[in-house]
Amino acid sequence: MVGIINLVYLLSAIGFIGGIKLMAAPSSARNGNLLSAVAMILAIAATAILMVVQHHQLNNVYLLVALLLVGTIIGKGLSQSYEMTRMPELISLFNALGGLCALIIGINESFISDMAIEQSTIKIVLLLGVFLGGASFSGSIIAFYKLAGKMKTSFRSKALTFGCWFLVISLSIWHFFQPNVALSFQTLSLIIGAISLVYGVLFALPVGGADMPVLISVLNAVTGIATAISGMLFESTIMLLGGILVGSTGVLLTIQMCKAMNRSLKKVLLGQTAVVTKKGNTGEALQEIQTISTAETASILAFSKNVAIIPGFGMAVSQAQKECFELQKRLQGLGAQVKYIIHPVAGRMPGHMNVLLAEANIDYSDIVEMDEVNHNMGQFDAAIIIGANDVVNPAAETDSESVVYGMPIIKAYQAKQVIVMKRGMSAGYSGASNPLFERANCKLLFGDAKYSLHQIIEEVKMI
Template identity: 40%
Template sequence: MTILSPTWTAILYLVAAVCFILALKGLSSPKTARRGNLIGAAGALVAVITVFLSTKLDNIPWILAAIAVGAAIAAPVARRVQMTQMPQLVALFNGVGGGAAALVALLELGHTVVPEGETTGLYELTTVNAWVRVAIVFTLFVGAVSFSGSLVTFAKLQELMTTRPVVFPGLPVVMGLSILAAVAASVFVVITGEGWLAVVLLVLGLVTGVLLVLPVGGADVPIVISLLNAFTGLAVAASGLVLGNVLLVVAGTLVGASGTILTRAMASAMGRSVSGILFGAFRGGSTAGSTDVSDRPVRSSSAEDVAVLLGYAQRVIIVPGYGLAVAQGQHTVAELQAALEARGTEVVFAIHPVAGRMPGHMNVLLAEANVPYESLKEMSEVNGEFKQADVALVVGANDVVNPAAKSTPGSPIYGMPILEVEDARQVVFLKRSMRPGFAGIENELLYEPQTTLLFGDAKDSLAKVLTAVKAL
């Protein structure tokens, strides 16, 4: 017996769906992101409670135990994860979603099979069963691809394996054969409903996910995470069709659509196509160049000299990057902004769409340090202002300011829109070493006469500069 009537169930599902839509709207801006996240969480809570109150469930103790175990694992991990590791966490959570959808589809396949004694043939394939099985094979394959692919992206970002593209002779052929085999298995599963064929399809999906992500490297890995997120959304939407759950269809479609839009936006920000990102390594392209460190001389400076440059500048543009996140220097750079503004200096932050390891990484990092939202300027807005800037302070960024994106055809990042820091009167790089950025290519801007380097941990360097600015 259920507590909620179908009418109230539909109303509560509608409330949850509206919450998900409002959550996506809120996440589109740093000002409303926290509120959007809370609204989305509230919608998920409403959905879960509605399921319990509107569905006749078996094995409730096992279900509650599974929820408790999942919460016990996920909550501490989410609370303790550093901002630098957030993309890895997103990849893991995304993979778990895809894997869960695939397992649900595998279990639901048995409900579409009529026992042999109740039909004239081995299995009765009705029109309804056929469409349900189509949704099942789609969920199985796409969910498995998302699961295994997400694990590979996690390993790359966590540096458990090389971040460079991994290719081997015959990789395109092996991938093509796995996809063809998956199509054949899907057709036979739809026709026969054989469980062992569904398991084969699941394995083929896992193999395809690994083969899809291995050739992707460097700065393209976060884009693939977004693409796999879209895959998971589509798999969840298809599982909603399998289960007859409208809310899963709505939520999965929202995730699939938003993930697709985000993937295209990120690819555009990199100046590349999605197909080029996925299959560029097959043609000999790569997002990861040489990791060799040049021995050419550069102009380095002390924290005190950098402080003088900043302290007497009228306009400063700070470009944050992954190095700032690694060093956890966001609070120190916020203090530096406040100290400079107290001296009458205008300070803004230039945010590249793919700075860090995921979209919005720098926005979230600086918002955590209470940097005013008005001080965060997107690339399209700030690029024209570098010519009026006395100093461009680059903190832990490299690829997003590398002029090779405009001047060097054949470069892994050629065609990617960049922050045009070279137009500033003075450029100061805060770097730990001369090693190249995530894309693995050298930045010629480091050797230009207007460029000064301050070596060291970004947080420590910022602290020294801040102390020196206050002493001016």
């Protein structure tokens, strides 16, 4: 029986890896998600059978099924109540629950195991799982509130952060070297769990709005590592492998995000941004801009041979991806070539725009990364920017005092004509004002992106 269970675990592991591979492309991401779900069901079923056959823990199986049903109901409800624009918030919330599980598992294990006779290595691993799980939980909650726009603070305290590390290390050393007179291991795990919650808050608070995609990646990686540690404690191969996959992919994604933003991970996590000046970064300074109507926009697009569509969070808010696809088909019917240019950190999380465009059945061959076209942006007769702000902000290249300075951007300003679709003159998520709006080749089209695109499509039909 154990051999069969291990075979099922192996198949589950292959399913996890295959699922991640399929998720690399939007066209196959749905199948990848389905494959991973099936692999998880196999792993859970195998574990339940093992409980009954080898350990005779039928009551635990009943508890497992009950918790799975409750979790399914909660997960289904949350996924249906959150729109695509709020998907990053939902991911942060789910990641928080993963960290909370690791925290509870670690503390629970410290109480049910006979830690008086366990090796110090096991204790260290368990405490590490508790600390990482707690930090991931509270950090993800802070990320959730920041992404929801309910928290703007960027509080940073090196003293408090250092104090958390000092307490964790000093209390652990005290326990290991004075086990008979110091606090018990159970008490130590509770104290470190509490400290980890404080540390998670301190860890996430300094991260600025533009750096939130990096924070999400880091917290995912931390949760994965905490899960892998739980797998080590329970000698669960499948839990260990799952944690390693989540942790390693989170680390790789974090590296890619930092590279895309030209930021070091250290600066992101310490909240080290450029000096904010009122003129450069609040968006309050008056700008001399040119406006444009939907009819004029349609005329420009109808006579353009190369068109770039640069989506951002504004497209997600208005749910305008299907209108983008309709406009693309109309322009292609007039002989134009249309490309969607995606910045790695556009939106509120990595891959946000890719998911939205895939939802509208836009062909993946029409989607390009900024590095593929940035050297030749002048080829585009028109560039339509839909709700993106920070990722096309020339201040990143020219203003050393801007909070986005040094971040690679899509060089939309090099296109022959730039049309920016915005609801108003508010700044982007980073709070930086955008000098692109003042350029001679840039015009602003105000209004809801979905409605504006619908109007443009109707105008194009008449040309």
